[in-house]
Amino acid sequence: MESLSSALSFTGSIKLSHGLLLFAISAGANMLPAVVKLCCGISYPHLRSMAGLQRAALAAFGQEIAHLQSRGQISHPAWSPLRWTRHKESEKTDPAEQRTAALANEDVFYLRQGEEALNEALDIVESKDGWKLEMAETNGDVIYSKVLRGNRKVFRLEAELDASPEELHDILFVRLEEMHEWNPNIRRIRVLKHVGRNTMVTHEVSAETAGNLIGQRDFLSIRHSLKSESCVYLGGAATQLESLPPQQEFVRAEDGPTCIILQPLQDRPDRSHFIWLLNMDVKGWLPQSLVNKALPRAQVDFTKHLRRRLATQNPENRR
Numbered sequence: 001m002e003s004l005s006s007a008l009s010f011t012g013s014i015k016l017s018h019g020l021l022l023f024a025i026s027a028g029a030n031m032l033p034a035v036v037k038l039c040c041g042i043s044y045p046h047l048r049s050m051a052g053l054q055r056a057a058l059a060a061f062g063q064e065i066a067h068l069q070s071r072g073q074i075s076h077p078a079w080s081p082l083r084w085t086r087h088k089e090s091e092k093t094d095p096a097e098q099r100t101a102a103l104a105n106e107d108v109f110y111l112r113q114g115e116e117a118l119n120e121a122l123d124i125v126e127s128k129d130g131w132k133l134e135m136a137e138t139n140g141d142v143i144y145s146k147v148l149r150g151n152r153k154v155f156r157l158e159a160e161l162d163a164s165p166e167e168l169h170d171i172l173f174v175r176l177e178e179m180h181e182w183n184p185n186i187r188r189i190r191v192l193k194h195v196g197r198n199t200m201v202t203h204e205v206s207a208e209t210a211g212n213l214i215g216q217r218d219f220l221s222i223r224h225s226l227k228s229e230s231c232v233y234l235g236g237a238a239t240q241l242e243s244l245p246p247q248q249e250f251v252r253a254e255d256g257p258t259c260i261i262l263q264p265l266q267d268r269p270d271r272s273h274f275i276w277l278l279n280m281d282v283k284g285w286l287p288q289s290l291v292n293k294a295l296p297r298a299q300v301d302f303t304k305h306l307r308r309r310l311a312t313q314n315p316e317n318r319r
């Protein structure tokens, strides 16, 4: 980590909105408390007006970064005032040091991407208007759809599952690589990169037969999980990784921004309300009507296989 005393010498200009005052401050290390206060003063009103979940997300994000910092995995993120140093990253002469700095920035990039994916997906899921009932299954599962700007149709499945949010988090996030064992629509899933405990870059390959007429796809995604009080949120979106560009053998599709919300039932905390936003660009040249039929079908299938997986885990809960 950079040492603070050498770190803090910056010249910034602050333009006061009500006047034409433009002045420069030159802050030495002894002015650190004042600088921190200044930054907090700027951000505090935003924090106050934030919704509960956003605040939890911010706190979790902060913790994640602190966790990585304490393990020496990252230096200060680009937006941190503690990073305004006299020495630019590029001026570092030691190549090993340069490499560590680049890695650190990459981790922060993925952390933020995961966060953003979840927030964007939650905004879509929680939006009030435009939802249309797409299908209602006899077991109570429902799928709503909505057309977003750009003519993208997204699907929101709601179901009740026989497992706590914690158990589902374990199956859907922690043991993601085992998904092909219980879901025949998935050929394989690999975690290519972990960033802290709650964010990862994953590569997913669907089975040849998964989308019926759609054909096999691969996905490269950022996956992020967040726990707040009793709920668990899983977010994801398409991302890039230098070491895994689109492959010849697959059409690379894009999943997200997408999310899953796992919420315990009020009277039965061992059961969960499951909300899944499917927001997928399957790519390739396919009639939109075909895609819009295959996607809700894929959601129904997924839920069916997930239920079977849960039933093998708790045979006494089978209904």
Ligand SMILES: CC(C)CCC[C@@H](C)[C@H]1CC[C@H]2[C@@H]3CC=C4C[C@@H](O)CC[C@]4(C)[C@H]3CC[C@]12C
Pocket (backbone or CB within 6 Å): 172, 173, 176, 185, 186, 204, 205, 206, 210, 211, 214, 215, 217, 219, 223, 234, 236, 255, 260, 282, 294, 295, 298, 299, 302
């Ligand atoms: C319609 C055709 C092209 C695709 C069919 C397979 C679909 C349904 C598969 C392919 C990749 C899969 C996703 C892979 C990874 C995750 C992350 C996990 O935390 C929740 C489930 C979720 C989000 C899967 C949902 C189902 C999924 C989207």
